[in-house]
Amino acid sequence: QVQLVESGGGLVQAGGSLRLSCAASGRRFYAMAWFRQAPRKEREFVAASGWSSSSIYYADSVKGRFTISRDNAKHTVYLQMNSLNPEDTAVYYCAADPDAQTGVRLTTPGAYDYWGQGTQVTVSS
Secondary structure, eight states, X not given: OOEEEEXXXXXXXXXXXXXXXXXXXXXXXXXXXEEEEOTTSOOEEEEEEOSSTTSEEEOTTTTTTEEEEEETTTTEEEEEEOXXXXXXXXXXXXXXXXXXXXXXXXXXXXXXXXXXXXXXXEEEO
């Protein structure tokens, strides 16, 4: 049974940091990513990683502040979030796909067959 389990969300003050984790089980995933959805907004791309660090993508809104990384031995992807601001408040979702996709497609929700349940991140001003 395939499962993606996120953790690490919470409440933080503006300027603070959080680290999200997503542990995958059930199969090996080539592409892993983070998306987020704020209230009354559509789900948006945050960051994605292919199997190696050479295929990493970020949304413009998080470049320089967020870092995606993965531990393939542990089937886990991380999102280190620094310099958080209230606009980062959202439910953050982990996404994964077993296919060897590359390029800009990794930034689209349609590239991923598997999703976690989401973890809430709230940034207070």
